[in-house]
Structure formats: C-alpha cells, structure tokens
Amino acid sequence: MKGLKTFQMGGIHPPGRKVTAGKEIQNAMIPSTLVVPMQQHLGKAAECLVKPGDLVTEGMLLGRADGFISANVHCPVPGVVKEIKEIFLPSGSKSVAVEIEFSGEFDRSGKNQERFDWKDLDNRELLQLLLENGLVGLGGATFPVNVKLQVPKGSEVKTLVINGVECEPYLTADHRIMLEKGEEILEGLRIMQKILSPEEIIIGIEANKPDAIEKMSLLAEKSGLQLSVVPLKLKYPQGDEKQLLKAVTGREVPSGGLPMAIGAVVSNIGTVFAVYEAVVFHKPLMERVVTVTGGAIANPANLKARVGTPIRSLIEECGGFKTPPAKIVMGGPMMGFTVYDLDTPVIKGTSGILALTAREVAAAERTSCLECGRCVSACPMGLNPTTLFKMIDHGDYSAALAAGLLDCKECGCCGFSCPAHIPLVQGMKLGKSMSRKLKVS
Amino acid sequence: MELNTDKLVTVSPQIHHPASTFSIMWSVVLCLVPAGLWGVYVFGLRALLVIAVSIVFALAGEALAGYMMKKRTLRDGSAFLTGLLVAYNMPVGVDLYIPAVASLFAILVVKWSFGGLGANWMNPALAGRVFVFFSWTGSMTRWSLPRTWQTGTDAVTGASPLGAIKSGILDFSGTVSGPAEFLEQTGYPVSAMGQAVANWCESTLGFASDPYTWDLFLGHIPGSIGEVSALLLLAGAVYLFIKKIITWEIPVVYLAVFGILVWVFGGNRYGAGLFSGAVGFNLFSGGLMLGALYMATDMATSPLTRKGMIIYAAGAGFLTFLIRFFGSFPEGVSLAIILMNIFVPMINRFTGPKRFGVEKKGEAA
Numbered sequence: 102m103k104g105l106k107t108f109q110m111g112g113i114h115p116p117g118r119k120v121t122a123g124k125e126i127q128n129a130m131i132p133s134t135l136v137v138p139m140q141q142h143l144g145k146a147a148e149c150l151v152k153p154g155d156l157v158t159e160g161m162l163l164g165r166a167d168g169f170i171s172a173n174v175h176c177p178v179p180g181v182v183k184e185i186k187e188i189f190l191p192s193g194s195k196s197v198a199v200e201i202e203f204s205g206e207f208d209r210s211g212k213n214q215e216r217f218d219w220k221d222l223d224n225r226e227l228l229q230l231l232l233e234n235g236l237v238g239l240g241g242a243t244f245p246v247n248v249k250l251q252v253p254k255g256s257e258v259k260t261l262v263i264n265g266v267e268c269e270p271y272l273t274a275d276h277r278i279m280l281e282k283g284e285e286i287l288e289g290l291r292i293m294q295k296i297l298s299p300e301e302i303i304i305g306i307e308a309n310k311p312d313a314i315e316k317m318s319l320l321a322e323k324s325g326l327q328l329s330v331v332p333l334k335l336k337y338p339q340g341d342e343k344q345l346l347k348a349v350t351g352r353e354v355p356s357g358g359l360p361m362a363i364g365a366v367v368s369n370i371g372t373v374f375a376v377y378e379a380v381v382f383h384k385p386l387m388e389r390v391v392t393v394t395g396g397a398i399a400n401p402a403n404l405k406a407r408v409g410t411p412i413r414s415l416i417e418e419c420g421g422f423k424t425p426p427a428k429i430v431m432g433g434p435m436m437g438f439t440v441y442d443l444d445t446p447v448i449k450g451t452s453g454i455l456a457l458t459a460r461e462v463a464a465a466e467r468t469s470c471l472e473c474g475r476c477v478s479a480c481p482m483g484l485n486p487t488t489l490f491k492m493i494d495h496g497d498y499s500a501a502l503a504a505g506l507l508d509c510k511e512c513g514c515c516g517f518s519c520p521a522h523i524p525l526v527q528g529m530k531l532g533k534s535m536s537r538k539l540k541v542s
Numbered sequence: 543m544e545l546n547t548d549k550l551v552t553v554s555p556q557i558h559h560p561a562s563t564f565s566i567m568w569s570v571v572l573c574l575v576p577a578g579l580w581g582v583y584v585f586g587l588r589a590l591l592v593i594a595v596s597i598v599f600a601l602a603g604e605a606l607a608g609y610m611m612k613k614r615t616l617r618d619g620s621a622f623l624t625g626l627l628v629a630y631n632m633p634v635g636v637d638l639y640i641p642a643v644a645s646l647f648a649i650l651v652v653k654w655s656f657g658g659l660g661a662n663w664m665n666p667a668l669a670g671r672v673f674v675f676f677s678w679t680g681s682m683t684r685w686s687l688p689r690t691w692q693t694g695t696d697a698v699t700g701a702s703p704l705g706a707i708k709s710g711i712l713d714f715s716g717t718v719s720g721p722a723e724f725l726e727q728t729g730y731p732v733s734a735m736g737q738a739v740a741n742w743c744e745s746t747l748g749f750a751s752d753p754y755t756w757d758l759f760l761g762h763i764p765g766s767i768g769e770v771s772a773l774l775l776l777a778g779a780v781y782l783f784i785k786k787i788i789t790w791e792i793p794v795v796y797l798a799v800f801g802i803l804v805w806v807f808g809g810n811r812y813g814a815g816l817f818s819g820a821v822g823f824n825l826f827s828g829g830l831m832l833g834a835l836y837m838a839t840d841m842a843t844s845p846l847t848r849k850g851m852i853i854y855a856a857g858a859g860f861l862t863f864l865i866r867f868f869g870s871f872p873e874g875v876s877l878a879i880i881l882m883n884i885f886v887p888m889i890n891r892f893t894g895p896k897r898f899g900v901e902k903k904g905e906a907a
Contacts, residue, residue, distance in 0.1 A: 509895065
C-alpha cells in the first residue's frame with residue numbers, strides 16, 4: 102500500500118513474527134496462587150489494605166491509590182491472603198505484593214453482570230469510576246487513566262488519538278481486541294468522547310492488520326461520532342505517542358512536552374476496552390489480554406489472564422517450552438524486560454510474555470563503535486545515540502542532557518540497529534538515572 | 543520447567559538486527575574477492591603473494607596492538623579487510639617489504655594509535671598506501687603489463703593509461719579530441735577482448751565505443767592489483783547495496799560529481815572545449831571504483847548522517863577531479879578520500895539530525 106501516513110524521521114523495520122494474530126482470545130486458567138503487586142502503574146505504589154489470613158473476594162480493593170498519580174489495585178480472584186511480601190518487578194524495582202491462595206466463589210465471572218447507565222453521569226463521576234476501578238494505560242507506560250483524561254483548565258482537546266498500532270513485534274493482544282471487541286470499543290470511545298469532548302477521534306492502525314482496519318472502519322462509519330480510522334505504513338516505533346501524533350496529525354509534540362501541548366490526547370485501544378468495562382459494568386481492572394509467544398513456546402496463544410498470575414502458569418498452558426529459551430521477556434521485544442524467575446506475576450502493563458530462542462535474539466559479540474551512523478538514522482527523536490553513549494560512558498551527564506538525553510524514550514531502535522552490539526539503551530537508562538541521582542542539569 | 547538463568551537478563555531491545563561487525567567486515571571481504579581473483583588472472587600468481595604479505599602483516603599488526611591493549615580483535619575481520627585493501631592498492635611488481643610496511647603503518651599508526659576499530663579518523667588502508675607511495679614512489683609506480691595484452695615486444699612494465707596521458711599530453715604535438723584518441727595515436731596497446739567488445743558493439747548494437755574504455759571497464763590495463771576491473775568491483779558492490787552495508791549516498795554522489803566535472807571541463811586539456819569530457823574513460827580508470835565503492839564508504843571515516851555523506855562525497859569527487867586534471871599525479875582518489883576524511887568530524891558537527899520537537903536547527907541544542 103502506497104501513500105500511507107507515517108512519521109518521517111528515523112524508525113526501523115524489525116521482523117514482525119506475529120504468529121498469534123489469527124488466534125482468538127481465550128480465558129487463561131486460574132492458578133492456585135496469585136501474587137498481586139501494589140506497584141503496577143506509573144507513580145506511587147498503592148497502599149496495601151489487607152493482612153495475612155484475610156478473606157478476599159473477586160474485585161475487592163487490595164490496595165488504595167496513594168496520592169494523585171497512583172492507582173487502585175483489586176483482588177483478581179476470591180481466596181485467602183497468605184502473605185504480604187516484597188518481590189522484584191520485571192523492571193527490576195521492588196514492590197510490596199499480596200500473595201493470594203485461590204479458593205471460594207467468583208462474584209462476577211460466569212455470572213450475568215449488571216449494566217449501568219452512564220449517559221447521565223457528569224465528567225467528575227466518570228473519572229471517579231475510572232479511579233475507583235484502578236484503570237491505567239495498557240499500552241505499556243501504565244499511566245493512571247483518570248489523570249490522563251483530566252483536561253487542564255483553559256485547554257481544549259482537539260484530537261483524541263487511539264493507538265491501535267501495536268508496533269512491537271510478536272504482540273497481537275490489541276489486534277485481537279479490535280477484532281473481537283469492536284462494539285465495546287465503540288462504547289468506550291463514546292465515554293471518552295463525553296469526558297474529553299474532542300473535535301475528532303482518530304484510530305491509528307498499522308497496515309499489517311487489514312482485518313482490524315476494515316472492522317474498525319465499518320464501525321466508525323455507523324458510530325455517529327467524528328471518528329475515522331487511519332491506516333499507517335508499517336514502521337517501529339509508530340505506537341509511541343509522539344510518533345503516532347506525527348503520523349496522524351503531522352504535528353510534533355515539543356521536546357519535553359505532553360501531547361496536550363498540541364491539543365491531543367493519546368490512548369491505547371486496549372485501554373478503551375477497559376474504560377468500557379469499568380464504566381458500564383463497574384468492573385475493576387484485574388485481568389488483561391496477554392500474548393504468550395516466541396520461538397520457544399510450544400503453542401503460542403492470546404490469553405486473558407488475571408493480574409497476579411505467575412507467568413509459569415501461562416507458559417504451561419501454552420504447552421511449555423519446545424526448546425530451551427535464551428530469554429524470557431515481559432512486554433514486547435523492543436522495550437520489554439527480561440525476567441529470570443517464572444514466578445514473576447502478570448501485571449496491568451504486561452502485554453506479552455515471550456520465550457525467545459537464541460536465533461530470534463540474534464545476539465553477537467560487542468565490538469568498538471564503527472561510527473557507521475545506523476543508530477543516528479534509526480533514532481526517531483533525531484538524537485545521536487553513539488555520541489550520547491560516549492558522553493554517558495565518560496560520566497559527562499550534563500553534556501548528554503544538553504544533547505537531548507531526556508528526549509530518549511528507550512524505544513530501542515538504536516540498540517536494535519547497532520552492528521557493534523553496543524548496549525545503547527542501557528547507556529541511556531544509566532545516563533538518565535545517574536543525572537537524576539547526581540542532580541545534574 | 544526451570545530456567546538456566548545464566549545470561550538471561552539483558553536490557554532492551556531484546557532482539558537484534560542480524561548484522562554485526564563480524565558479518566559486515568567479512569561481507570566486504572567477500573565482495574572484494576572477484577576483483578582480486580581478476581588481478582591474479584591478469585598479473586599472474588605474484589599478485590597472490592602481494593595479497594598474502596599485506597594481509598599477514600595487517601593481522602600481525604592487529605595482534606600486536608591487541609596484545610598491548612588487551613583486546614582480542616582479530617576475529618572481527620577489520621584487520622583482514624585493511625590488509626586486503628592495502629594489497630589491492632599495490633602494483634604487482636612491488637618490492638615485498640612495501641606492502642608489509644604499508645599494512646603495519648595502516649594498523650599500528652593510523653588505526654591503533656587512535657584506539658583501534660572505529661576510532662581512527664583516516665582510512666587505514668589508504669593512509670598506508672599514501673605513506674609508502676611517497677616513500678618508495680619508484681617501486682609504487684612500476685606497473686606490470688596485463689598478460690592479456692599482445693604488445694609484440696618483450697616489455698614487462700609500462701605506463702598506466704592515466705599515467706601515459708599525464709606524462710605524454712604536455713609534449714604532444716598532434717590534435718586529438720579525448721583520452722582514447724590520444725592513446726591510440728601514441729600507440730598504447732589494447733587487449734583482444736577490449737577490441738572484440740568494441741567491434742561487437744559497433745557492428746551489432748550500432749554504437750561506437752573505443753576499446754580503451756572497454757579495457758578499463760573489464761580490467762585489461764596496468765594498474766594496482768585490485769583496482770583494474772571496474773566490472774567486478776561493481777558486481778561485488780551490488781551485494782553490499784542489497785545487504786545495506788553501503789548506502790547509495792557516498793558512491794553515487796562521489797561518482798556523479800566527478801563524472802559531471804569531467805564531462806564539463808575534462809575536454810579542456812585536449813582543446814575540445816566545455817561539455818566534451820570522456821566520462822566513461824575517467825570513471826573506470828585508476829582507483830576510482832575501488833575508492834568510491836569500498837574506501838570512501840568506510841564507516842569509521844565517513845560522516846554519520848545522509849546529509850553529511852553527500853557533502854563528503856561531493857568533496858571527494860571534486861578533489862579527485864582537481865588532482866587528476868591539474869595535479870602532478872595521474873591519480874587522485876587516495877589523496878582525495880583521505881583529505882575528505884580529515885573534514886569528517888567538522889561535517890558531522892554541522893550535519894547532525896534535526897531533533898524531534900525542537901524548533902531550532904543544529905545539534906547539541
């Protein structure tokens with residue numbers, strides 16, 4: 102397809118490997134023990150409300166949002182609290198977590214859920230519903246949705262952009278949601294339309310999902326909303342909000358700014374579905390679609406898993422490993438984290454679990470920088486990763502900040518492209534945390 | 543179901559482009575092999591000896607430097623490639639200590655004194671060649687004749703086409719319209735193949751061409767071992783383009799700028815006026831193809847961005863033209879490229895990418 106929109110600067114074409122695109126979402130088995138972290142979102146961890154021995158029910162509040170940027174955490178299954186412990190999250194940080202032994206009856210699952218009418222609610226009440234039900238962005242950054250959808254006083258939302266790009270290789274969760282939950286997404290969009298009152302809503306979908314483009318376009322036509330579907334040329338990282346906005350609106354969010362600076366709000370399409378469930382059924386966010394795939398997985402699948410499910414359980418459900426994996430990744434392969442412990446739980450931001458073979462990883466020996474410039478051509482933010490890396494390596498953090506280090510969103514284009522296999526993203530992460538720690542400006 | 547946690551934890555990205563330093567270097571070596579085999583065919587087995595000496599000394603230099611710096615770098619292929627390129631820039635009859643010195647100079651002085659792979663600011667193989675060229679000019683300009691010429695004499699060495707023109711044109715009293723005619727009038731030999739191709743073009747395709755340009759294109763000329771066959775150098779480069787190891791900017795702009803300058807001003811020295819230069823003859827002669835495709839494109843010593851590469855390549859094309867037509871050497875490619883290498887840090891400084899969401903142009907905000 103020619104003439105499709107995309108962003109211009111940088112970007113790469115990693116192999117797609119979306120083998121689960123044709124697989125319907127299935128409910129995952131409920132494991133006997135779940136571990137629910139209090140930190141599943143950007144911001145402050147939720148405050149734990151239970152203690153060992155407590156009986157808990159499905160959808161009960163386990164942790165209360167602590168502060169403005171924080172989110173409620175709900176109990177995914179009925180059962181008993183066995184232990185409150187500290188665990189490592191995939192990102193490497195620590196979090197308090199509630200270990201629950203599954204027992205008893207579900208209050209919601211398998212039962213007819215009551216539908217609530219939301220049309221008479223005002224914005225404050227709608228946002229309150231999102232806050233209560235612990236909604237966070239499901240695209241990866243897990244920013245609390247009730248905060249994101251609060252329009253600052255005096256500004257107006259022109260465009261609401263819905264992210265159906267799913268540019269990370271392997272992942273197909275959003276793709277399946279679009280195919281299977283189209284009507285629900287539409288209802289979610291109506292709710293968001295009411296909250297934000299944008300002039301138009303645009304759904305961006307990459308051209309490798311023609312069935313989703315067709316389905317969403319049909320729905321958009323008869324929706325009665327100012328809703329359009331924009332097919333996008335395949336390019337990573339188009340799912341990043343800055344690249345997506347550039348692709349669909351042609352405008353650049355200023356360095357250091359938020360999409361609101363150009364009158365836009367961006368939301369992931371899976372989040373729209375969660376908004377629908379939270380508002381229409383008052384259902385807390387306690388499960389999500391996870392793509393379990395990778396060359397080492399016997400039967401890759403899209404599973405709807407409860408938050409707190411150990412990834413071991415999901416991998417076993419997919420037939421286990423057919424070959425020994427070289428890495429287990431939570432999230433997509435470009436920005437995801439490796440985990441070394443199969444008891445690591447699924448959290449709200451877990452879009453995928455990948456068991457990758459050595460061949461898929463394509464690791465090679467690190468050499469000196471060749472000065473080939475591939476990282477520079479790949480960087481969608483117009484940075485010079487090799488020079489930034491050297492500045493950080495030499496401890497010159499202020500030079501790195503001046504050269505735009507904070508514009509880096511760790512999308513991985515540079516590291517993917519580097520023939521010398523230099524851990525460029527690792528360098529950027531180090532540079533950011535060191536300059537924070539040393540208060541360099 | 544348990545995991546071997548050894549080496550499991552890495553920072554994103556978790557997958558990688560299949561290219562590596564290793565694969566890039568050895569791909570370039572592979573693409574250079576046909577041109578080298580041609581050199582062995584037209585100049586005899588001694589070419590192989592020169593190639594072997596160059597490579598062995600390049601590897602020895604790399605091993606020594608690696609030993610001193612406690613780095614193991616022999617496997618990455620970059621030293622092998624440097625040695626190969628040094629050999630390709632040598633006449634076949636060169637005294638064997640010359641390629642040895644060139645390789646050692648390239649690896650130890652040009653590459654490792656700045657920190658090894660990627661840290662050098664001048665193309666090591668070219669710097670090595672230029673160093674020995676000025677040190678032993680006699681040996682470096684004694685060209686053996688290709689075995690495919692029928693000269694009818696016992697001569698084993700002679701002038702390269704560009705050398706013959708440069709040294710002969712000043713004393714020449716006749717009138718000619720271009721380099722091919724000049725060579726013809728001075729009795730410069732042609733190969734049977736070049737003559738046959740030219741005849742075939744004329745009789746079958748009805749398009750007139752001179753056998754000298756065909757000899758240059760195919761590689762039936764006196765010259766350095768690896769530079770003579772423009773055809774095979776281009777064939778190898780096709781693979782590098784497909785694999786995206788080299789991009790179009792440097793070779794295309796280099797050759798285009800040089801070609802246009804030759805077309806506009808190249809006829810001048812024959813008194814033929816503007817827009818009459820022999821473009822094909824000049825593109826395929828000397829080390830231009832080897833330089834534009836394999837040496838100017840060296841990653842470490844060329845600019846980072848597309849804009850920078852275009853400026854760099856245009857400069858190299860201009861300087862090559864200047865040296866070839868107005869300098870005292872018949873050949874300008876090596877000097878043009880290493881002169882432009884010197885400008886690369888400055889070019890990089892002024893051609894950084896435009897930052898996303900930043901209004902003001904220029905790098906480092």
